[in-house]
Amino acid sequence: MPTTVVKSIKASGGDYTTVAAWESSEQGDLVTADEIQKGELYDETYTGLATIDGSTTDATRYMIISVAEGNRHNGTAGGGGAVIDPTGSGHVFEVSDDNFHAEWLRITGWVGTSSEAFRVNNTNFHLDKSIIHSGTVSEQDGVYVGSNSIVLFIKNSIFYSLDRAAVHIQSHQSVTIHVHNCTGWDLTIGAGINNIGFGFDNNSGRDNTGSVVHCDNVTAHTGGSTNVFGGGGATGQEGTVNCTNCASSDNSISTGPFVVEIGVGNLESVTQADQFVDLSTIDLHLKAGADFIDAGIDLSSDGDLPVIQDIDGDSRGVPYDIGADQFVTPMDGWHTEMVFPSIPDPVMLPSGMM
C-alpha cells in the first residue's frame, strides 16, 4: 500500500507557494519510493503555470494535485475553492508524466492562443470534480490530447465558455477518452477553426484512426454554430464519439459526424433554461424538473471509470442523472428524528401521604 505524502501549497504558512515548486521538489521515482505525492491547494487564487514531468509512476503511485477539504468549490464558479487564473501565457498544466491526477480545481482566464487548461501528452490522465471555464482567446480547449495511444479519464467536471472544445482530439491516433457525467455549456463560442464540444475537430483532413471518445451521461450545449458532439478525420481515418445517455442542445448526437448513439437514452435539442439552476450566474446544478434527472445510466461499477460522487462531492444514487451534478431534493440528506417529550420519573410518595 503506497504512502500518500501530502504537501500544502498556499500563499502563506504552507509547504510550497506554487505548484511548480511542489512538482520540482517532489518529482522522482514514486514507484520505488512507493508513494503518492499529493499537492493540496487552498481557497485562494494561483497564478502560475505548471509542467508535470520527470517522475516514474504507475497506476497506484503517482502525483495528484487536489484541494484541501474545507477549501473546495461548491460546483459553481462563484462558490469558492482554489482558483488557477494564470498571468503568464501557455498551458495551465502540461502533463508529460503517466498517471497524473487532478481534482477539485477551478481553472479560468488562461492566456495564449492554442493554450489549454490541460495539454495531456502521457497516458492515464485523470480529471475529477473540476470546473474549467472562460478562456480568454481563440483556439483554447479544456483538455487537449497531445500524443498518440494514450488513455484519459474525465468525470464529474464542468466545462463552459470555451472558444473551442471541452475535450479535444485534433489529429492523434489510437487515443481513448472516457468522459463520464460531465457538463459542457457555452462551448465552441469562437468562430475559429476546428470547433467541437466533445470529440474531434471538424476539419476533415486529420488522421484520428482508432481514436474513440466514450461519453456516458454527458451533456453539452453549444454557444456557437458547430456540433457539441462530433467526430472527424480524413476518409478512413475518422475518430468516433460514442454517446450513451447523453444530452445536447443541438442534434449532434443523431447527426454529428461519426457520432454513434448507444441505446435509446440520449436526449437532443433540450432547452437549456429548463435544466440548470441559473444560467445568468452560470450555476449548472440541475433544477427541479430537469430532463436530465434520473435519465443517466448507473456508472457505479463501470469497469473503465466508475462514478460514485458528483461535481461537489454529493453521492450519486441510482438512477443517475445526466451531467456533472446529481440533483439533490430538499429532503435528501436530512434525517427525520422523532422527538418525544421527556416524562419525569415517577415520584414514589411515602406511604400514608395519599
Add this chain to the structure above:
Amino acid sequence: MAELLIKAIDSIHSDPIKDARGSYKRGDVVVVMPNDHLWGREEHPNTTTYSPARFFILKIPEMSVEQMNKYIQVQQDDTGLFDPDGHRVFKIIRRRKFRVHVDALSVSDLKNIEQHGELVKPWAGVRTFVRDKVSGISE
C-alpha cells in the same frame, strides 16, 4: 528586487531523454517571485524538513521579476513541423535553458547559502555564474 527559487539538488530519471526534459537539476531556477515573497516551509532551507535542502533563495536587488523570468525558460527545438492549426511545433529538450553555476560561486557565497539559506547579490556579481546550458556562455 527579484527572488529566485533555485534547485539545490539534482532530480534524476532513468530515461535520459525524460531526465533532460523533465528533471530539475542543481542550479535550475524554478520560480521567480517579487521582493519579500513569503516562501513555503519546504522552499526555504531554514525551515525545510528535507535534508539536504532542496532549494536556496537568490535575491537580486536591482532586477525585476519580468527581467528574471528569462531564466525559467525551457530549452526547446523547432521541429520544422506545424500543428493542424498552423502553429510551429517545438519540442522541449531541457527543463531549463539556463542554470546558475552554483559550485563556481565563491566560498563566502556558498557559506552564506549554507548558513542562511539565501544569498543577496547584485546582478553584476551573479550574471557570470548564469550560463546557457548548451553553449556554456555566461550572461
